[in-house]
Amino acid sequence: MTRHPVPGPSAKHAGTQQGVPAPYDGPIAVQLSEAPSGTPSEAPSEAPPEAPLFEEPTDAELARRGANGDQEAFTLLMSRYRAMIHATCLRIVGDADDAGDAVQETLIGVWRGLPGFRSDARFSTWLYRIAVNAALKEAGRQNSRPLPVEEIPERKEPVRSVADRVTDGLSVRRALALLPLDFRVAVVLRDCCGCEYSEIAGILGIPINTVKSRISRARQALADLLRPNDDPGEM
Structure with missing residues (x-):
């Protein structure tokens, strides 16, 4: 009687029958060459490339997101300038309490004005204009000249x-x-x-x-x- 050869397991399933997971053949599968039997595989000569560092969003990007109602983006944007805004208002107004009021007026003015901010302009210049106006308003309320x-x-x-x-x-x-x-x-x-x-x-x-x-x-x-x-x- 003629014996027909029985096809062996496919390459995809050969490893699984011996208790070895089959290689992943999805879209990001990496082809690895097997070392000869009894020979330890050599370590790669170069370390894998590092993942790219996270890039902080620009002021313009945060301003755009803030203009669309993103309060988290607005908070991050203001955290970059809050200390400088306070120092500016304090030096213009001269009084700590009045400076605090000017800072709050600045934050409110920035939040309300973000939809009208042009992304091609420098954000810090636009911001300082609002801060100066708020500080001048507070200074105008002071009795001493x-x-x-x-x-x-x-x-x-x-x-x-x-x-x-x-x-x-x-x-x-x-x-x-x-x-x-x-x-x-x-x-x-x-x-x-x-x-x-x-x-x-x-x-x-x-x-x-x-x-x-x-x-x-x-x-x-x-x-x-x-x-x-x-x-x-x-x-």
């Missing part, structure tokens, strides 16, 4: 150590409070926020030469206010 630059009094505090003068942010805030509001805002945007002259001009709606003039005069006034009484340069 800053003195003109020509009438700023000389500093009468006793001389202290250099370290004390460097770390005393309160003295800087007091000196800023004596500047005319226009000068104060310009120098804060430049030296606190790091804005370019062109940005400040856009935020305040004034020519760039006016910005430079205000900042120059404000810096000179601050230097006079913060100079120790025994400075050799004073006669």
